[in-house]
Amino acid sequence: MAAIRTSGLTKRYGDLTAVDDLDLEVREGEVFGFLGPNGAGKSTTINTLLDFTRPTSGSATVLGHDSHEGADEISPRVGVLPEGFDCYPRLTGRRHVEFAIETKDAADDPDELLERVGLAPDDRSRRAGEYSTGMRQRLATAMALVGDPDLLIMDEPSSGLDPHGIREMQDLVRSEADSGTTVFFSSHILEHVEAVCDRIGVLNDGTLVAVDTIEGLRESIGGDATMRLALDTPTERAREVAASIEGVASAAVSGQTLECSVVDPAAKATVIVELERAGATIRDVRIEEVSLESLFTTLTNAGSEREDHPGPNPETKTDSALENPDSEVAE
Numbered sequence: 480m481a482a483i484r485t486s487g488l489t490k491r492y493g494d495l496t497a498v499d500d501l502d503l504e505v506r507e508g509e510v511f512g513f514l515g516p517n518g519a520g521k522s523t524t525i526n527t528l529l530d531f532t533r534p535t536s537g538s539a540t541v542l543g544h545d546s547h548e549g550a551d552e553i554s555p556r557v558g559v560l561p562e563g564f565d566c567y568p569r570l571t572g573r574r575h576v577e578f579a580i581e582t583k584d585a586a587d588d589p590d591e592l593l594e595r596v597g598l599a600p601d602d603r604s605r606r607a608g609e610y611s612t613g614m615r616q617r618l619a620t621a622m623a624l625v626g627d628p629d630l631l632i633m634d635e636p637s638s639g640l641d642p643h644g645i646r647e648m649q650d651l652v653r654s655e656a657d658s659g660t661t662v663f664f665s666s667h668i669l670e671h672v673e674a675v676c677d678r679i680g681v682l683n684d685g686t687l688v689a690v691d692t693i694e695g696l697r698e699s700i701g702g703d704a705t706m707r708l709a710l711d712t713p714t715e716r717a718r719e720v721a722a723s724i725e726g727v728a729s730a731a732v733s734g735q736t737l738e739c740s741v742v743d744p745a746a747k748a749t750v751i752v753e754l755e756r757a758g759a760t761i762r763d764v765r766i767e768e769v770s771l772e773s774l775f776t777t778l779t780n781a782g783s784e785r786e787d788h789p790g791p792n793p794e795t796k797t798d799s800a801l802e803n804p805d806s807e808v809a810e
């Protein structure tokens with residue numbers, strides 16, 4: 480069963496079509512990133528799933544129930560992190576979570592949830608009106624986790640968080656998914672999406688323009704990666720070895736660097752292994768992937784069409800495998 484399924488979902492506001500004939504499936508247990516430029520229709524879609532707004536036509540099911548008819552069945556099983564969470568300024572953070580627990584008739588320990596989202600014990604007893612934006616976001620996340628939901632719907636979960644908080648949010652999303660929760664979240668921050676999502680859907684002007692894994696999108700758009708290997712002595716033999724590897728489209732020597740255009744991600748490790756086997760000494764490896772920003776720009780034409788919201792810079796992302804132990808080659 481799909482955790483979320485929309486079919487022909489359409490929402491119009493007068494002449495404006497915010498969501499246009501959307502067919503979307505989010506599988507149980509996956510982390511699904513919902514991307515799109517400002518005004519693409521992400522929040523409208525989420526509001527429809529949560530029955531905050533009714534579609535003009537089409538329908539949506541959430542956890543197997545119609546989003547409107549089955550709202551009472553859906554609501555206790557869904558945790559929601561809304562965009563721009565409004566707190567009760569006079570109530571403490573802990574009281575907010577206690578309130579969510581009472582409302583859902585759940586048996587959670589508020590401090591355990593607040594601990595999970597990194598809200599310090601002292602802060603839990605402070606009035607939420609005194610909270611920073613990031614603290615409010617952590618509080619809203621704790622409230623979304625109440626009742627161990629089967630589905631988490633998060634609108635911009637990284638909003639207002641510092642880099643440490645963003646990392647914690649990513650860990651939390653992954654650990655929720657590992658325990659079987661489906662996570663559906665919208666974001667503009669592409670590197671966060673890339674870090675946690677199993678699949679992404681890209682919405683543009685209310686229309687779904689792509690659904691795939693990030694690797695799948697890279698492949699379908701034809702994004703080759705470029706490997707730059709700094710060698711002690713970049714010989715013609717080294718170039719030939721690299722060029723003969725399946726998945727390497729071309730190889731060229733420039734100064735001390737051997738540059739390979741790689742069409743199959745698996746070929747990157749082979750290039751290193753085969754060059755070393757051929758006696759080459761590799762000093763450094765740099766890999767430039769087609770960045771998610773670049774994919775996003777290609778899919779949404781964000782740069783050319785929306786002068787009010789300029790598109791992200793379609794530059795490639797550079798990783799040095801030797802400097803960054805998390806990069807693909809080092810794994």
Ligand SMILES: Nc1ncnc2c1ncn2[C@@H]1O[C@H](COP(=O)(O)OP(=O)(O)OP(=O)(O)O)[C@@H](O)[C@H]1O
Pocket residue numbers: 492495496497515516517518519520521522523524
């Ligand atoms: N209540 C409303 N009345 C009229 N138009 C609306 C309403 N809500 C949304 N819209 C319009 O629908 C379109 C989609 O808006 P929506 O908020 O769903 O986009 P979004 O993808 O979530 O954008 P953002 O990334 O900026 O949050 C926009 O053009 C917006 O102005």
